[in-house]
Amino acid sequence: MKNMKIQILLLITLIVLQGDLSAKLYKWVDEDGKVHYSDKVPPEYIDQAREELNKSGVVKGSVDRALTPEERQQQAAELARQQQQAQQQAELKKQQQAERNKLIKSYSNADQITRLKNERINALQRNIELAEENLIIQKRNLDDLLKRAADRERSGGVVSDAFTAQIEKSREQIKNQQMFIFDKTEEIKATEEKYDNELAKYLYYTGQTKSIETFKDTGDTQTIKEDQ
Known part of the structure; x- marks a missing residue:
C-alpha cells in the first residue's frame, strides 16, 4: 500500500513538473492482480476496467471493462428477450382492450x-x-x-x-x-x-x-x- 501511494505521488509530481495540469492519471489491475498507475493506458490493458484520478489522487471517474464476445451475445439475447416480452405485453393489452369493448358493447349488464x-x-x-x-x-x-x-x-x-x-x-x-x-x-x-x-x-x-x-x-x- 505504501509503494502504491509513492507511485501515485511520483506520477502526480511528474505531471505537475511537466506543467500539464489537465493530464489524466489512470489506475487499473492486470490479470495477475497487480495494481498499475500511469498517465497512459497500454494497448494491452485498454479493455480492462480502470479508474481516472485527479491531480490529488482522488477518483473522479471510472470505465468498466469491455465485455467478452460471450457476454455481448448474452447481453444481446437478454435485450431481445425483454423486447419480445414488452411486445407480447403490449399485444396482450391491446387484445384485452378489444375484448373489453366487445363485452361492454354486447351486454348491458x-x-x-x-x-x-x-x-x-x-x-x-x-x-x-x-x-x-x-x-x-x-x-x-x-x-x-x-x-x-x-x-x-x-x-x-x-x-x-x-x-x-x-x-x-x-x-x-x-x-x-x-x-x-x-x-x-x-x-x-x-x-x-x-x-x-x-x-x-x-x-x-x-x-x-x-x-x-x-x-x-x-x-x-x-x-x-x-x-x-
Missing part, C-alpha cells in the same frame, strides 16, 4: 349474461330430453326386430337380408342418437364455461371485481371475491 347462459343451457337440455325419449323408442324397436328375427330362426325360417339390414339400420340410429346426446352434454359444459368466463371478464372490466381469477362458478350462483 351482468344479469343479461346469466340469463343468456340459462336460456342456452335450457334449450340444450330440452334437446337432450327429446333425444333420450327417441332413444328409448329406438331401443324398443330394435328389441322388437331382434325378437322377430329370433322367432323366425326358431321356427326354421331364414332372416332375409332386407330384415338384417333393417336391424343394422336400427342399431346405427341408436348409435347416432347416443352420440347426439353426448355432443349436447359436452356443449352444455362448453356453454357454461363460455358464459362464466364472459361474466367474470365483464365484472372485471366494469370494475365490479378486482381480478378475473377470483371468479368461481357454483351452479346457478356466481360468487365474486375481491382481492384484498
Whole structure:
C-alpha cells in the first residue's frame, strides 16, 4: 500500500513538473492482480476496467471493462428477450382492450349474461330430453326386430337380408342418437364455461371485481371475491 501511494505521488509530481495540469492519471489491475498507475493506458490493458484520478489522487471517474464476445451475445439475447416480452405485453393489452369493448358493447349488464347462459343451457337440455325419449323408442324397436328375427330362426325360417339390414339400420340410429346426446352434454359444459368466463371478464372490466381469477362458478350462483 505504501509503494502504491509513492507511485501515485511520483506520477502526480511528474505531471505537475511537466506543467500539464489537465493530464489524466489512470489506475487499473492486470490479470495477475497487480495494481498499475500511469498517465497512459497500454494497448494491452485498454479493455480492462480502470479508474481516472485527479491531480490529488482522488477518483473522479471510472470505465468498466469491455465485455467478452460471450457476454455481448448474452447481453444481446437478454435485450431481445425483454423486447419480445414488452411486445407480447403490449399485444396482450391491446387484445384485452378489444375484448373489453366487445363485452361492454354486447351486454348491458351482468344479469343479461346469466340469463343468456340459462336460456342456452335450457334449450340444450330440452334437446337432450327429446333425444333420450327417441332413444328409448329406438331401443324398443330394435328389441322388437331382434325378437322377430329370433322367432323366425326358431321356427326354421331364414332372416332375409332386407330384415338384417333393417336391424343394422336400427342399431346405427341408436348409435347416432347416443352420440347426439353426448355432443349436447359436452356443449352444455362448453356453454357454461363460455358464459362464466364472459361474466367474470365483464365484472372485471366494469370494475365490479378486482381480478378475473377470483371468479368461481357454483351452479346457478356466481360468487365474486375481491382481492384484498
